[in-house]
Amino acid sequence: VTSADSLLCAPHALTMDGSGVGYLADAALAIDRGRILAVGRRPEIAQEYSAERTIDRGHHLMLPGFVDAHMHTGMCLLRGLAQDTHHWMMHGVGPFSAHLSPQAMDAGTRLAVLEAVRAGTTTFGDFGWSMDSVCAFLAQVGVRGAVAVTIREAEQRIYAPGELYTFDRALGRRQFDANLQLFDRWHGAANARLRVFFGPQGADFLSRELLLEVHQAARARATRMHMHVAQGDRETAQIEQRYGCRSIACLDQVGVLDANLLAVHLTEASADEARLVAERGASMALCSGSIGIIDGIVPPAAAFQSAGGRVALGSDQAPGNNNHNMFNEMKLTALFNKVHAGDPEVMPAWRVLRMATIEGAAALGWADEIGSLTAGKRADVSLIDLRRPTLAPVHLRPMRNLVPNLVYAARGDEVDTVLVDGQIVVDKGRLVTMAEDQIFSEAQRYAAAIGPAAEAEFFRIDNANARAMRDGNL
């Protein structure tokens, strides 16, 4: 008999091992010092391992924690302020994001992490400006993160459609330095739960010279570059004006499309361009909800996968997508791709569940440690209550409906327990490592200052929401 810290038992598990979801009935996990010692049928595991603690859930489903590969948690206080309008970045969120203080970003991060972890997300691919605070907070909450500083040289202001960005070399240098310092301070910290990536904002936002420098810095440190690629017609127009080519061709010329790249969005990429990025070995982060709402576009993830590329899912940010919930991303990814292709067999539920777990982990270069319930990996696990209206009844034969129900019905509130590194982070649906009430009050307090500061610009730009407010429709 081997001793373990904990045994985790449930009538159903999706290990995500193998080519599908790796279903296991009457399942048990033996966990020791944060790692999975063994996965198997309960009688065998119980015989082989003795544990101090047994977490036994009688009507639950066990599965790996979700990987949310692309997030801007610092924007969470702007939830609901920029949908339903054209020119999202400049005319939608622009008037508000100009007034996000570092404290407001931090309060937003706390709210976003609360929302996401309660819905089963255990790995956070965060991207933004106040990243020291983000790392400290992720460490404190007890979750996992791959964190990057946004690096840009383009000056922060609202540009008119078509206007070429003006560059500030010193700004880019400062942000690159911040990313380097973040790497030194946090990469490998918190029991190796934190990794630091490098975050050039996108081909349009910085010079080729700085982009290459960032690329080399990431390679020299054996870490990844996390970058928006072909994220909008705005980007295409900037790059064409500056270099006379489209984004992906330009990036390929410079030589940054490689296995170290997590390429986010590919909103404006053609299927051929998406396949080129995949063939170069890069991974893709697909933000279905965000790009659907902001642009009305379904990015070419299916083409990317058909060329052998790995696709992770990302919830992006609250003023666009409006939520940080991988159940939402899985559902929208399956549905948008069906609607886009006019074919209900495209992106089946089991495939998108892989994108939210093992394929997402692989896209971050982390599949050796997370993404499946496999002996030797870290114990990042969710337990989902099947005695909820959305997940009942359970069918096992001739077809198991567990995965379609997770993808097409579950909302996120069915997540009962979340463990990261074998430690309980969420219990009975509540975050146990932080005071939830304080997160809400701080979010509301810092949010209160943003709207009034943005008011004049909001009505000057007069977007569709400003008109709806004026007409009394909103």
Next chain:
Amino acid sequence: VTSADSLLCAPHALTMDGSGVGYLADAALAIDRGRILAVGRRPEIAQEYSAERTIDRGHHLMLPGFVDAHMHTGMCLLRGLAQDTHHWMMHGVGPFSAHLSPQAMDAGTRLAVLEAVRAGTTTFGDFGWSMDSVCAFLAQVGVRGAVAVTIREAEQRIYAPGELYTFDRALGRRQFDANLQLFDRWHGAANARLRVFFGPQGADFLSRELLLEVHQAARARATRMHMHVAQGDRETAQIEQRYGCRSIACLDQVGVLDANLLAVHLTEASADEARLVAERGASMALCSGSIGIIDGIVPPAAAFQSAGGRVALGSDQAPGNNNHNMFNEMKLTALFNKVHAGDPEVMPAWRVLRMATIEGAAALGWADEIGSLTAGKRADVSLIDLRRPTLAPVHLRPMRNLVPNLVYAARGDEVDTVLVDGQIVVDKGRLVTMAEDQIFSEAQRYAAAIGPAAEAEFFRIDNANARAMRDGNL
């Protein structure tokens, strides 16, 4: 001072009065004998009305109960069994629905109603075969319903693609009789919370003669006809083979496209056909989730509205859409239409919230009684907890983010209290008029018999799910 049964108070209300959402701050509702006596600012209402009971929610949003205009609650036990595969009706759900006993349908109805009412649905547009039980259950739970019996002459069996249906006149006659009896027994019952519509399944499923008879019966009783219209290529093929015209042209010829018709789906309708149906005065029920999953299609609701037609939302059924949740329908309606049009300004949040409330009520011919918080209407009200990660923070100026957050972030579990006819049906997110545990156990018990009975046919048809099960991917 006027006396009332109850006062309902919350810091925010969306009355849905006027052209938009009718926002009201510091709101109160005076309710007496199931009706709204007055809506207004709390200080004035409190001064004018004295009530035995005050329901005071400090961080909540008040809005009308949702209208789910098209449902097959009786199919709920088949949740998760028929997505991700072609020929949904025959090859997806067909093997399972053949083994749904009336008891299994009733257990499904109870589960579906539990799910929906906890997510704020107060009016159920149900359509199926075991409708006496449905009416009794809706009356007992205390919610509102517009209920129809499915009337078809086509024999119930699995047809090969393209095979012409065989008709059984006696079957059609029995179902029409059942609908007539249901009308006599339940129309206007349960304090007028129940209405009975007539439910021909679709132009392809019954003869013109019976369709006309049903149409006249509905008109003679001043009630509506609720019918699937142009719901799939299957229907188009049947109608073209039989009559040499497309569904909507055929129905127009026969004369059943009129103000008494609730036309469901319009999946295969062109924009011109949709406009024709709207111009004839009919209403539309749009089931975004269901048609997106089953067919990969976005029905022409925008064209229907542009011709002045009213569009209600419907959650359809669990083995397709997979859930009965109007938050899901609102989000998917907004997002699918943006993605379909490639335009983020299409179907803004405030517009789809109207479809789930006042426009849905109008589509059912019930807008004089429900769909908005208006003096004189029935008190069907939801109170939504804003102190949830999905709905925080609240911005009021210069833009209110309440409606975008309801549509793009809320999941349904934020619904705290639901009243129908002034009576509390849901409290703290739980159904108080029925035993929830019993609903779950019954659902599981009746579900257990369905799969084994369907097994041989499921693997004989060998759809995409059968292959995924065989390959160990599901």
